[in-house]
Each structure stands twice: as structure tokens, then as C-alpha cells.
Amino acid sequence: MMPELLQTRTNQATGRILVLSSTPGIVKFLREGWGEERPVIAVHNLAALLVALQEGPVEALFIDEEPPRCELGDILGVLPEGNEGVRVPVAVMATSRESELRRQQQLDDAVLVVDPATPKNKVVAWIRHALRNARQAHEPPALDQDMASAIVAATKEVMQTMMDMEVTEGSLQVGKTNAQTADVIGTIHVDGFVRGSITLFLPGDLAQTIAQRMLGEEPAGLSDAELVDAIGELTNMIAGNIKTHLCKQRELFGMSTPMVTIGREVRRVPVRKELAFLLPCSWQDRQMLVEVSLVPQRQRGPGVAGREHG
């Protein structure tokens, strides 16, 4: 019977299992496990492995802890990204339980360490589980399903709770980041499993009203510094709540400190056009725009340069 995991992989229908191992019977064992659907190919040294990696998609690599005629570190260092940027999952076969535990602590790249004394059925279950976990850890999440509700809920909740301003949301638009003009622009950059930005575009009088309501002061009494800080905090709260809605299962991204630009009809022009969700909101005929551009990363990024801001 085909392992459940591989039955679900439709995008790598021709993916191969590569084996660089002198472990007796391992190739036969894997061929019996995966049958004809996934070719199990034995390679005997690093050069042969590199050639095999270039020949097409690879589902997983099984390798001895001490591979023949090469170093394990050299192998892990040259593995390319697989389909959609997902690194080839590696199963390292340890020579003993002790070295298995050591390897699990030392090798971030190895997703599975097999002790030869482990019963066969447990190895199969272990392989399925480890590869599934590795794939989930590397796969960027699907965001668009919850995005619309997250943007709407976060914006309305923050505006209502902190400023007692009941905003009316317009139709959410999905497009590309485009040039936008506004008097006050607040932006938070994000990086992680997704990267991008969350940006508020506000007319000056609405920004003043929001800041005044946040601070409980008269609009005329606000300095530019107070306006910048208040809109920065507004941006932070809306971005943080969008993140909370999107990251119920796990942390998808970190957030930078907010940046706020004020002026008269400031024009923001994106260098690159990325997928963006645009939510126009209105309050007493004044309109603001919430732009969320989150692009899944092929590999988790190092995080934004700035510290997070809560």
C-alpha cells in the first residue's frame, strides 16, 4: 500500500527517492514501501548524487550517517531546493541509538534519523510522520482564504474599541500594490513565512481626528510628533490584530516597528508590484485605505531588521 503521505503529493508525481547508503537491504525496503509510484534510486557517491539531483524532482534523500566515500555535511550542504522552493527532505540513518540522539540534536537539516534496531513498522510510521512534519514546516501557508475577514475584523475592531469610530468597510479588492496618494501613511513591514507590508493611507483630517480621539485632545493641540506616534500605534494595532487573526495556529511573520510619513498628498510608489488586498473604509464620508501585501516566502526569511513593536 502506498504511504498516505505520498498519495497526497500531487505536484511531485514523478519525484524520486534517492538512497546513498551501504545499509544492507535499505533500497529493497524502500522499494517495497513505495512501489512503482516513486522510483527508489541507489547512488553510490557524492558525484552520482549530484547528477541524480539534477535529473528531476526528488521526493526525499535517505543517507547513512557515515555515507560511503563522502561526508554527511558535504551532502547536506549541496542539496538544492526542490519544487516550490521546498528543500529536499533528508532521512539520516544512524548506526546506533546513541548516535541517533546525537544527530537529532546536531542536524537541523536531517528530518529523520533511523536507528537500525528500530522495528520495521515503526520505521515506516516514523518516515511518514517526519516527512509530513518537514513538509509542513517548509510550506508557505495559504493566506487568502482568511485574509479578507482578518483585514475587515481587525480594522473595525481597532477603530471601534480605541476611538469609538464605527467605520463602514467597502469592497475588498485584490490586485497589485500600486501607487497611492495620502496625507498620512503608516506602514509596518513583515517577514517570516510570508513577507510584505501592512499600510494605512489616511487623509490628513481623518488622521487628526483619529489621533485626537486616541489621545483625548483637541486636534489643534496635536504636534506632528504626536500625530506620527498615534498613527504609528494605530498601524501597529491593526497590523497586530490582522496577524492575530491569521496566526491562530503558528507564528507566520514578525512585524517591524511602524513607519509614518506625513505631508500633503504624499505619493507612495512601490518598487515591485506584489499581490495586495485593499480595503477601503469610511467614517463620516472620510475614507481611509488598508493595504495588506503578504507574499508567501519559498523559505522562511530571517525576519525584519527592526525589532517587533507591540
Next chain:
Amino acid sequence: MDKHKILLVDDSSTMRKILRTCLQQALGDGFCALEAADGASALQQLREHPEVCLVLSDLNMPDMDGIAMLEAIRASATAARIPVVMVSAESSQSRRASALDAGADGYIAKPFTVDSVLLALSPFLAKIDAQ
């Protein structure tokens, strides 16, 4: 009688003012708010004012974030027992758990109402009133 000193830690002056306003509604003029814009400044304030009876702190701040500050407070000989309540716009379970694991006594999610802040702080404010 000396006023109770409460330390507000947030890199946003707007948020510090909002929290100060919330506390005024509960305690009137019976407290004195000290302020800090980051964790390092907060620790300095605690060294200068060991009589501080409550800390409200942002979770994520530049230079020294709220978790690092909290760990330093808990490791301090003089400030370890001060209640610390974290305030953050990120309110996922993992963020809350990391704060509580680090020794936070409470967690307030932004946005918040005055009532929700006072409810979260009520156990600590009651102790302050009783002192």
C-alpha cells in the same frame, strides 16, 4: 501619604498616555505614573524607584523588548516580586504563553477598553489600595 508608583513601559507615547488615562479613571490622583520607552529604561526606573508597585509593559519594543525586560526583573534581587502585566497588539496563544512563561502576571490585548484594562488590573489595584 506617598502616591503609589506605577511604571508604564511602551515605545509609543500615545499608548503610555492611554494607559495613564485608564489608571486615572480607576485610581484618580492616588497614583504616580513613571514612564519608560524601552526595557532598558524601565530597568533603570526600577533601580531608581524600588517602591514601584506595578509595571504595565509593551511586549515588543526596540533595544530591549518586554520579555527580556521581564526576565531581568524576575532575576532582580529588589524587583523580582513586582507584578508585571504585558500589553500587546499581538494576542495569539503563543504570544500570551511566551509572556506568561517568562513570568508575566497578566496580559492585555490591544485594542482594549478602559473597562477591560481595569478588569485585568483589578487584582493588582486591589492590593495597591489595601496598602
